[in-house]
Every structure is written in structure tokens, then in C-alpha cells.
Amino acid sequence: MTDIKYRPRRSCLYMPASNKRALEKAKTLPADTIIFDLEDAVAPEAKEEARENACAALQSGDYGNRELVVRVNAMDTPWFAQDLRQACLSQADAVLVPKILNADDIIQITDFMEDHDASLDTQLWAMIEMPQAILKLTEIAALGPQRRLTTFVMGFNDLAKEMRAEHDRAIFGTVMTQTVIAARAYGLNVIDSVYNDFNDPNGLVAECIEAKKLGFDGKSLIHPAQIETANRVFAPSTDEIAEAEAIIAAFGDSINAGKGVIVVDGKMTELLHLRQAKQLVATARAIKTLAD
Numbered sequence: 185m186t187d188i189k190y191r192p193r194r195s196c197l198y199m200p201a202s203n204k205r206a207l208e209k210a211k212t213l214p215a216d217t218i219i220f221d222l223e224d225a226v227a228p229e230a231k232e233e234a235r236e237n238a239c240a241a242l243q244s245g246d247y248g249n250r251e252l253v254v255r256v257n258a259m260d261t262p263w264f265a266q267d268l269r270q271a272c273l274s275q276a277d278a279v280l281v282p283k284i285l286n287a288d289d290i291i292q293i294t295d296f297m298e299d300h301d302a303s304l305d306t307q308l309w310a311m312i313e314m315p316q317a318i319l320k321l322t323e324i325a326a327l328g329p330q331r332r333l334t335t336f337v338m339g340f341n342d343l344a345k346e347m348r349a350e351h352d353r354a355i356f357g358t359v360m361t362q363t364v365i366a367a368r369a370y371g372l373n374v375i376d377s378v379y380n381d382f383n384d385p386n387g388l389v390a391e392c393i394e395a396k397k398l399g400f401d402g403k404s405l406i407h408p409a410q411i412e413t414a415n416r417v418f419a420p421s422t423d424e425i426a427e428a429e430a431i432i433a434a435f436g437d438s439i440n441a442g443k444g445v446i447v448v449d450g451k452m453t454e455l456l457h458l459r460q461a462k463q464l465v466a467t468a469r470a471i472k473t474l475a476d
Contacts, residue, residue, distance in 0.1 A: 294308060
């Protein structure tokens with residue numbers, strides 16, 4: 185499989201592929217990732233038209249530097265195979281598959297993808313929204329290094345439904361932590377679930393801050409009005425960038441050559457902090473590249 189270069193995924197916006205006006209608007213939106221949705225946002229009678237619209241959008245070349253992902257229908261639906269095939273043939277950056285249950289699902293999906301994407305460039309993103317998947321997080325994530333799996337996307341709406349629970353984010357704290365740990369253990373990206381009330385900007389800010397603290401790369405969104413908040417919260421701050429650059433410079437000073445621990449701005453700083461600093465600076469540069 186080809187190496188996947190790092191790119192920002194602060195804002196991953198779902199757009200219903202059955203809505204041509206929405207797809208046209210997405211060309212101008214500052215989201216890092218556009219997810220052409222063939223699943224929840226599309227009525228059964230509009231599934232095939234939505235697929236055609238998504239493929240046309242993928243092939244248009246009109247979306248600039250945005251990452252383009254297709255959320256296909258679930259494996260047990262009559263639309264899944266054709267959704268996956270056409271997304272690969274249309275050279276989507278990734279396909280997002282809902283209702284993943286276990287590692288066998290990942291194997292079946294990627295085997296199918298091998299037959300329709302000879303370039304091996306299309307990534308697999310997995311929705312983590314079923315109780316079975318929560319119980320199998322480690323086994324699923326472990327396939328990342330050998331398969332196309334690069335990203336987990338949380339789906340708390342479906343998880344709450346499957347649990348017969350109220351949709352209260354507080355009950356998912358343990359699940360969020362487990363998912364981030366499993367993802368990071370095997371080098372995967374991880375995207376937070378949507379915030380349903382797009383008229384509540386303060387609530388969105390709170391969720392984004394919480395997700396960033398837990399280690400999420402970004403947030404999936406349901407409305408363009410949510411993009412600015414996600415982009416701002418998940419981007420490194422000016423102070424964070426300055427601190428990271430100071431750490432990199434200090435370790436690069438010949439005085440500190442070969443040292444594993446040094447003092448930077450009065451704080452003990454180890455090589456793990458250097459690695460974190462380099463990642464943060466790389467993130468800031470990648471964000472700047474998207475904006476240019």
C-alpha cells in the first residue's frame with residue numbers, strides 16, 4: 185500500500201450527494217474534508233442518482249485541495265457493492281464505510297477494493313458506531329498497517345440508538361478514549377462524531393475542545409456554519425507553534441547534541457516532546473498549505 189502523507193482533517197463536512205446545490209456549494213467551503221454522503225442523508229429512491237452525482241464531483245477537479253471522501257451505504261444494503269466500486273473507480277481519496285462490526289468486515293471491504301483500484305490510492309475509513317465494533321476496536325485497528333484502513337470516524341447517533349440509550353455525550357467518554365488509544369496504537373487518524381445542533385455554536389466549541397484534548401484529529405460536521413469553529417479549535421495556536429519551534433531549535437543547538445533531556449524555557453523537555461513539537465509544526469504547515 186502507498187504511504188499516506190499527513191494532512192489536516194480538522195473539519196470533515198458531510199454533504200448529501202443527492203443535493204446538487206450542496207455539492208456545488210462545497211467547492212467554495214473551507215472544510216479540510218468533504219464527505220459525499222450516500223447513506224443517511226439520501227432517501228432510498230435517490231441512492232443511484234446520489235452515487236452518480238458523487239462520482240461526477242470526484243472527477244470534476246473543482247474542489248481544490250480539499251480531501252474528497254464518499255460515505256457509502258452499509259455492507260448489508262443492495263447499494264454497497266456498486267457504491268464502493270464506483271467510488272474507487274472515480275478515485276475518491278477515501279471511502280467511509282458505516283456499520284463496521286469487526287476485522288472481517290475490513291478484510292472483505294479491502295479485498296473488494298483491490299479489484300477496482302489498481303493504484304491502491306483510495307483509503308478506507310471506518311465508522312465506529314456499532315457495539316460490536318467497540319468490543320473489537322483493537323482487532324480492527326490492527327489491520328491498518330496491512331490494509332487500506334487509515335481513519336476511524338465516531339458515530340454517536342447510531343451508537344446511542346443501538347445501545348437504547350439517551351443521546352448524552354457524557355456516556356461516550358470511555359468509548360472516545362478507547363477509540364483514540366486503539367487508533368494511535370496502529371497509526372490511524374480519528375475523527376469525532378457530529379454535533380447535531382448547528383444553531384448552538386457554544387456547544388460545538390465545547391465538543392471540539394473536549395475532542396482535541398482527548399487526541400482527536402478533527403470533527404465531522406453536518407452544516408457549513410460549523411466549519412470555522414472546527415478549523416480554529418483543532419488548529420495549533422500561535423503560542424503552541426512558538427513553543428514547538430523553541431523545542432526544535434533547542435534540540436538542534438550543538439550544545440545539546442546527543443542529549444535526551446534538556447531545559448527549554450525553564451521546563452524539562454525530553455525527546456518525546458521533540459517528536460510532538462515536530463508533529464505540531466508539520467500540522468501548522470499543512471494547514472497553511474491548504475489555505476494558500
